Amino acid sequence: MNQRFPLRVKAVTIDLDGTLADSIPDLAAAADMMLRELGRPALGVERIRDFVGKGIPRLVERTLAGSMDGTATKEEMDRALPVFERHYAQVNGRHSVLYPGVMEGLEAWGSMGMPLACVTNKSGRFTLPLLEQLGIAPYFQQIIGGDALPQKKPHPAQLLHAARGFGIAPGEMLMIGDSGNDAQAARAAGCPVFCVPYGYNEGQDVRTLDVDAIVPSLIEANRLIKKA
Numbered sequence: 190m191n192q193r194f195p196l197r198v199k200a201v202t203i204d205l206d207g208t209l210a211d212s213i214p215d216l217a218a219a220a221d222m223m224l225r226e227l228g229r230p231a232l233g234v235e236r237i238r239d240f241v242g243k244g245i246p247r248l249v250e251r252t253l254a255g256s257m258d259g260t261a262t263k264e265e266m267d268r269a270l271p272v273f274e275r276h277y278a279q280v281n282g283r284h285s286v287l288y289p290g291v292m293e294g295l296e297a298w299g300s301m302g303m304p305l306a307c308v309t310n311k312s313g314r315f316t317l318p319l320l321e322q323l324g325i326a327p328y329f330q331q332i333i334g335g336d337a338l339p340q341k342k343p344h345p346a347q348l349l350h351a352a353r354g355f356g357i358a359p360g361e362m363l364m365i366g367d368s369g370n371d372a373q374a375a376r377a378a379g380c381p382v383f384c385v386p387y388g389y390n391e392g393q394d395v396r397t398l399d400v401d402a403i404v405p406s407l408i409e410a411n412r413l414i415k416k417a
Contacts, residue, residue: 201305215284246270
């Protein structure tokens with residue numbers, strides 16, 4: 190952490206699950222419905238919580254295996270993934286809520302004319318409906334889902350794509366996330382990065398990550414930056 194504050198940036202990109210919204214209740218509900226349909230015992234929200242972070246296919250694979258590092262066969266995945274997606278389409282946004290400070294942060298950036306992008310590993314078919322259900326889709330000039338490009342976080346491709354979309358250098362764009370996926374993607378892209386401590390970090394404490402600041406909320410993040 191060697192940044193000077195307030196940090197001058199021209200745009201902000203924000204992760205979705207675990208940063209903007211607590212969507213674990215919906216993801217866990219869909220995962221457990223998938224397990225029950227496949228004749229397996231449900232795992233419950235606390236077991237599934239740590240499985241979130243690498244996108245829906247990895248969540249499904251971890252759920253099938255019952256562990257963070259577990260794997261599933263192609264046949265198991267081919268059978269389970271459509272089942273999960275069918276259930277998740279039904280519950281997506283039903284129980285998800287914005288974290289404290291999110292709406293205030295988005296409104297503050299909107300008032301200063303700060304361009305915003307939502308960059309998430311969640312499939313695009315689920316991302317926009319969730320943002321709309323939460324009432325925050327209009328705040329984002331770009332929405333880049335996990336299937337928009339061949340690679341997703343922790344690969345830097347999505348952030349580089351967002352910077353090109355804004356017509357700025359990656360170093361002029363702040364990334365805000367909740368996990369190593371976000372920190373690694375930002376560092377690889379050359380973006381400054383803040384992390385929140387309350388999200389889905391796959392069991393890794395964000396205080397161990399290479400970030401420029403750990404902020405308790407998005408409104409607190411807003412106080413550490415200025416529009417360049």
